[in-house]
Amino acid sequence: MSESNSATIVAVYLEKxxxxxxxxxxxxxxxxxRRGLRVLVLDIDGQRHSSIWLHGEPKERILTIxxxxxxxxxxxxxIVATRVPGVDLMYGSSILPALAESAxxxxxxxxxQRNPFTVLRTIARxxxxxxxxxxxxxxxxxxxxxxxxxxAADHVLVPMDQAKMTYRGLTDVATTLVKMRKNDxxxxxxxxxxxxxxxxxxxxxxxREIRSMIQAEDRPYTVLxxxxxxxxxxxxxxxxATAFELADGGNFRWIHLRPVAQDYANATDxxxxxxxxxxxxGSTNAGRGELAS
Amino acid sequence: xxxxxxxxxxxAQQRDEQRAEPGTQSAAQTAANTPPAETSSISPAPPPTPxxxxxxxxxxxxxxxxxxxxxxxxxxxxxRFTEKRIPGTRRKPTISLVGYWMLSLAxxxxxxxxxxxxxxxxxxxxxxxx
Numbered sequence: 001m002s003e004s005n006s007a008t009i010v011a012v013y014l015e016k017x018x019x020x021x022x023x024x025x026x027x028x029x030x031x032x033x034r035r036g037l038r039v040l041v042l043d044i045d046g047q048r049h050s051s052i053w054l055h056g057e058p059k060e061r062i063l064t065i066x067x068x069x070x071x072x073x074x075x076x077x078x079i080v081a082t083r084v085p086g087v088d089l090m091y092g093s094s095i096l097p098a099l100a101e102s103a104x105x106x107x108x109x110x111x112x113q114r115n116p117f118t119v120l121r122t123i124a125r126x127x128x129x130x131x132x133x134x135x136x137x138x139x140x141x142x143x144x145x146x147x148x149x150x151x152a153a154d155h156v157l158v159p160m161d162q163a164k165m166t167y168r169g170l171t172d173v174a175t176t177l178v179k180m181r182k183n184d185x186x187x188x189x190x191x192x193x194x195x196x197x198x199x200x201x202x203x204x205x206x207x208r209e210i211r212s213m214i215q216a217e218d219r220p221y222t223v224l225x226x227x228x229x230x231x232x233x234x235x236x237x238x239x240x241a242t243a244f245e246l247a248d249g250g251n252f253r254w255i256h257l258r259p260v261a262q263d264y265a266n267a268t269d270x271x272x273x274x275x276x277x278x279x280x281x282g283s284t285n286a287g288r289g290e291l292a293s
Numbered sequence: 294x295x296x297x298x299x300x301x302x303x304x305a306q307q308r309d310e311q312r313a314e315p316g317t318q319s320a321a322q323t324a325a326n327t328p329p330a331e332t333s334s335i336s337p338a339p340p341p342t343p344x345x346x347x348x349x350x351x352x353x354x355x356x357x358x359x360x361x362x363x364x365x366x367x368x369x370x371x372x373r374f375t376e377k378r379i380p381g382t383r384r385k386p387t388i389s390l391v392g393y394w395m396l397s398l399a400x401x402x403x404x405x406x407x408x409x410x411x412x413x414x415x416x417x418x419x420x421x422x423x
Contacts, residue, residue, distance in 0.1 A: 174298045181305050188309040189302060220303035252394060 007040065007131040008275050009124050011153035011190075014160065015176070016169030017140035020197045022049040023234065024159040025137040027261075029054075030244050031268030033086030035279045037132040040079065042124065043092030044149060045139040051092040053239045054082035058091065066093035069100075069119055070108040075126040084242065088131070090123075100144045117185055120148035132277055142176060150180060153190045155275060158221070159228075161198040162211045170194070170214065192221035193274065195267055198230040222274065226267040231256045 012025045022045065029039045043051045044065055063078035068090065075090075082089045096103060104116035124134050135157075136149045150156065158173060160166045173192070180186045194214060215223050233256045237246060246254035247261035272279075386394075 171298050174302045178298060178301045178305055181309075188313065189306050218299075218303075220299055220306055252391075255395075 007038075007124070007128040007134045008154050008277060009121075009128070009134045009136065009152050010155045010157050010275070011136045011138055011149040012157045012159065013136075013138045013146065013149060013153075013173060014158050014166070014169050015140060015142055015146075015172045016166055019140070019161060019166055019169065020159045020228075021045070021140070022047075022053065022137055023238075024157070024195060024197065024228075025050045025135050026053050026242055027244070027264040028157070028268050028271065029087045029133075029135055030084050030242050031264050032133050032272055032277075033084055034244065034265070035269070035272060037086070037272065037277055037279075038130065039087045040090065040127060040131045040134045041082075041087060042090045042120070042134060042136045044096070044120070044145045045092055045137050046094045046097040047139070048092035048094060049238065050137045051089060053242070054084060054087060054089050055080060055091065056083070056239065062091055064091040064093040064096075065123075066096040066103075068123055069096055070103055072107070072119065072122050072126060073109055075123045079127060079130075083245075092137070097139060097141070097143060097145055104144055104148070116144060117147055117151050120145070121152035124152045133272070133275070142172075147180065147185065150177065150190070151186055156190050156192045157195060157271065158192060159195045159197050160214065162196065162207045162214070164206070164210055167210050167213060174220070189220075193271060194221055194223045195271070196223065196227040199227040200229045224267050224270050224274075226263060226270050228263045228267060229259050231260050233257055234260060 012021050012028075014021060025041055025043075029041050032039050041050055041054060042065065062080060063074055065078070068074045068078045078090050079088045080091060101116070104119045105113060107114050120136070124136070128134065136152065138146050138149050156173070156177075158170060160170060177186070177189045177192075181189050196211070196214070233254065234243065237243065237254075237257070241249075243257040243261040243264060247258045
């Protein structure tokens with residue numbers, strides 16, 4: 001948070017797979033960096049999609065979240081720069097999700113037992129002074145790592161397409177949070193924000209119904225007014241570039257991504273204002289003004 | 294689907310809000326809990342533009358082109374492309390050639406039911422393998 005000189009921690013979370021968690025993480029990170037915010041992406045998804053997208057496959061051995069979870073003293077050292085200026089990364093691990101239950105119990109540096117639900121919070125707080133926003137890219141499961149992410153989070157961002165399964169996923173998120181609160185794993189339920197993605201493919205009546213259910217008034221979450229339009233080309237750009245890079249690049253081939261980049265810019269703007277994060281002067285898109293709202 | 298869970302979540306949130314002291318709130322919590330009067334400095338985001346229906350889209354290819362793909366800065370776009378030389382030649386594309394490219398894309402998009410076309414290299418590969 002800008003006032004206390006410490007980052008706002010946001011878990012990008014939905015238990016359903018394929019709901020654009022990684023895409024949203026990468027593009028919200030890029031959008032926030034374009035607004036001059038310092039962003040850290042903490043990838044706890046075993047698939048490491050956002051890590052590969054932002055950093056590529058590591059050419060040499062680097063510290064990942066696996067090593068840091070075992071020894072949080074390595075947190076600072078494990079932060080690497082990415083292809084996007086202003087966005088740093090703690091690289092994901094394909095091993096940790098499988099071994100999380102045992103790995104999170106003991107701090108390997110001193111061999112002392114610890115609370116297995118607060119490891120990620122410890123890690124995020126160690127590096128929070130360096131950033132304005134920390135985005136945790138969660139995996140599509142209800143494992144111990146994701147529980148850690150919800151414990152660490154000041155805020156939860158749920159990217160959703162308008163499918164029945166995804167709506168069920170949203171109720172699952174609410175159930176998980178209520179259960180965690182009842183069992184005192186968290187001391188409060190973090191504010192929940194929903195970002196609607198893959199819109200404009202909603203001609204079907206059923207899709208519209210789901211969307212109106214998500215946007216119903218009495219819900220205990222906020223739905224961002226900006227949505228992310230669906231473009232087939234988004235499925236082809238991983239891991240070479242983000243929609244912002246391609247939209248800015250001026251290559252005619254990627255013109256379909258301009259609306260997507262614009263949507264992410266608007267949604268990020270709305271979301272960061274909701275979090276109380278102020279746009280920094282000298283932000284990179286101020287000069288170009290192309291996709292800034 | 295279990296709708297009750299949202300009610301339970303709201304109740305839990307309200308209980309937490311009542312219990313929390315203002316001094317111990319995080320900034321995110323404060324932002325979420327601040328009454329509207331105090332957040333009046335934050336201007337509400339404008340509502341998103343509604344997408345054209347497929348019928349409207351099909352009836353007006355120009356709207357698809359401008360409204361969906363090129364968005365709002367067509368002029369900028371044309372300027373940018375007419376400045377670049379065509380690979381392998383010294384020629385710069387004329388506005389009409391860029392327009393032709395755009396129309397080709399729009400036509401392809403229409404063929405794909407108003408969804409974005411696949412990247413050119415993928416389409417070429419598909420065509421050559423057919």
